[in-house]
Amino acid sequence: MTTKQKISARLRFSKNLREARLRREWSQEDLAEESGLHRTYVGSVERGERNISIDNMECLANAVGVELIDLLK
Amino acid sequence: MTTKQKISARLRFSKNLREARLRREWSQEDLAEESGLHRTYVGSVERGERNISIDNMECLANAVGVELIDLLK
């Protein structure tokens, strides 16, 4: 089976999330509190290390006040 | 824990995925083979039952020939 697993979406998401957070001048800790997720988890997501699920993507998008779609561009 | 978990993105994705698949006149089995995921899993994703990860979202979007963003509208 040719599982040509791509992770470009993951990297785009992580990059855009960090940018959106910095635009708000929030620390990772701020975003963690706002989203209800853990500080170190948010950090690892921003570094593109985590294969995040759609529910948590939506959760972070809501927290940072950006449409989920825009975090994937 | 006030995890006001939203799952609207998940439901949009599942609906759009099914529509995109049917537009191609593919069975779930076809999509499963094309994406490298399991047949029963694709079915449960289309039913909105699964909290799918971003890598597999991208994988399915590629398989069905649609931009990931468009599956979230």
Next chain:
DNA sequence: GTGTGACTTCTAGTCCGTA
């Protein structure tokens, strides 16, 4: 304030079957 490794818990994801 952020990065990292290690860790446990929980669910994503597979595979078998039946309807």
Next chain:
DNA sequence: ATACGGACTAGAAGTCACA
């Protein structure tokens, strides 16, 4: 062709101590 169930394995979720 699809839904659904049970049992299983891989891997995401979530936390922590320390740098």
